[in-house]
Amino acid sequence: MIVYHPLSFWKDKKILLGVTGGIAAFKAVSLASYLVKAGAIVTVCMTQHAQKLVGKSTFEAITGRRVYDDLFEGEGNIVHISLARENQCIVIVPATANIVGKVANGIADDLLSTLVLVAPRQVVVAPAMNVDMWRNPIVQENIKRIEEKGMQVIPPDSGILACGEVGTGRLKEVEDLVEEIFYRLYVPKKLCRKRVLVTAGATREWLDAVRFISNPSSGLMGCALASMARALGGEVKVIMASSSVRFPSGIAVERVETVSEMQEALKRAFPSCDILLMNAAVSDFQCPTPFPSKIKKEGRESFSLSLVPAPDLLSSITPHKGEKIVVGFCAETEDLLNEARRKLKNKNLDMIVANRITKGESGFETPTSQAWVVDRKGNEIEFPLLDKRDLAEEILVHLVRTFFE
Numbered sequence: 001m002i003v004y005h006p007l008s009f010w011k012d013k014k015i016l017l018g019v020t021g022g023i024a025a026f027k028a029v030s031l032a033s034y035l036v037k038a039g040a041i042v043t044v045c046m047t048q049h050a051q052k053l054v055g056k057s058t059f060e061a062i063t064g065r066r067v068y069d070d071l072f073e074g075e076g077n078i079v080h081i082s083l084a085r086e087n088q089c090i091v092i093v094p095a096t097a098n099i100v101g102k103v104a105n106g107i108a109d110d111l112l113s114t115l116v117l118v119a120p121r122q123v124v125v126a127p128a129m130n131v132d133m134w135r136n137p138i139v140q141e142n143i144k145r146i147e148e149k150g151m152q153v154i155p156p157d158s159g160i161l162a163c164g165e166v167g168t169g170r171l172k173e174v175e176d177l178v179e180e181i182f183y184r185l186y187v188p189k190k191l192c193r194k195r196v197l198v199t200a201g202a203t204r205e206w207l208d209a210v211r212f213i214s215n216p217s218s219g220l221m222g223c224a225l226a227s228m229a230r231a232l233g234g235e236v237k238v239i240m241a242s243s244s245v246r247f248p249s250g251i252a253v254e255r256v257e258t259v260s261e262m263q264e265a266l267k268r269a270f271p272s273c274d275i276l277l278m279n280a281a282v283s284d285f286q287c288p289t290p291f292p293s294k295i296k297k298e299g300r301e302s303f304s305l306s307l308v309p310a311p312d313l314l315s316s317i318t319p320h321k322g323e324k325i326v327v328g329f330c331a332e333t334e335d336l337l338n339e340a341r342r343k344l345k346n347k348n349l350d351m352i353v354a355n356r357i358t359k360g361e362s363g364f365e366t367p368t369s370q371a372w373v374v375d376r377k378g379n380e381i382e383f384p385l386l387d388k389r390d391l392a393e394e395i396l397v398h399l400v401r402t403f404f405e
């Protein structure tokens with residue numbers, strides 16, 4: 001399962017996971033498993049109907065904690081109050097039309113609906129149901145009402161539903177759910193109303209009809225930056241070159257392939273952004289006239305290609321950057337810090353992230369990276385080897401602190 005938010009986010013977070021009687025209750029098992037592995041302390045509260053679909057003992061085995069389902073089981077402890085107070089957030093996955101209706105109207109007739117009324121903190125609800133139930137104006141009014149009261153709703157996806165019908169009502173896949181929950185729980189939203197443009201992935205420069213020059217960039221770092229910028233409240237768009245990773249939920253994406261296509265997309269999107277995170281691994285060279293068909297081996301003793309430098313995307317846009325914040329990324333095998341300082345100055349950047357390339361540990365195709373951040377205000381920060389998702393958070397927190405506080 002690939003996720004893009006900082007893995008440290010869930011560490012020691014106390015989460016009350018409410019599970020109600022929807023057919024997608026089985027996905028709550030994977031969600032609980034993910035959250036526990038990520039370090040969260042997950043307590044599950046199930047409705048009676050949820051237990052007809054998934055057993056209590058499954059959640060007990062996964063979370064290592066007892067599952068609650070009875071309002072009157074407290075033995076001197078008022079369980080709906082203690083559970084609401086002990087947890088930092090309540091996440092209801094899946095949320096039936098029934099629980100949404102109860103929460104929207106203050107009905108508290110079982111443990112889960114009662115503890116939601118007590119909850120002083122964040123409540124995130126992921127409704128899932130049959131398409132006609134979802135479209136029902138009463139359900140829609142209830143959804144609107146809980147949103148107006150400050151609860152966060154993760155809308156269902158469209159697709160084939162468990163009942164065989166097609167339409168909106170499907171619970172999101174677990175990797176998208178965790179991304180959406182993270183986005184809703186992350187505070188503070190320090191990039192609110194800022195338009196953040198991220199480039200990610202590896203460009204391809206075609207040599208003939210079937211071959212290209214590229215690099216092993218997976219796109220993971222770019223997706224992590226996009227996820228983090230969104231969680232900080234930014235309005236995020238990604239220009240995505242070739243990438244081997246699944247794209248994160250909830251972010252607009254434009255796909256490109258070559259440096260020239262990336263340049264065209266940047267020209268269109270750059271004027272309306274406030275921050276550019278130029279994370280794509282862009283080719284330095286290109287073939288001026290790729291062969292239209294496949295180059296054959298037969299009859300050739302040797303073969304040489306003549307390449308020309310590809311356009312330098314950053315240098316072509318920074319002269320017009322005005323008040324925008326432009327962040328460059330470089331990956332170097334040697335003299336990392338001096339290269340970063342040189343590029344920061346020569347390319348007129350506000351900040352540069354310099355990644356050390358060490359095979360297997362840091363740089364391309366690895367989940368971790370060791371990097372420096374250098375900015376035009378004179379800060380130079382060395383980060384230890386970090387998971388790229390955690391590094392993305394460090395980079396954006398530094399950017400906010402340096403340019404927006």
Ligand SMILES: Cc1cc2nc3c(=O)[nH]c(=O)nc-3n(C[C@H](O)[C@H](O)[C@H](O)COP(=O)(O)O)c2cc1C
Binds near residue numbers: 023024050133
């Ligand atoms: C097999 C089955 C699947 C169901 N799936 C859903 C569902 O996906 N969403 C929903 O809102 N209700 C669904 N229902 C109906 C709810 O279980 C019913 O409204 C119940 O009262 C919900 O109780 P709870 O919210 O206390 O768990 C399903 C019912 C059955 C029998």
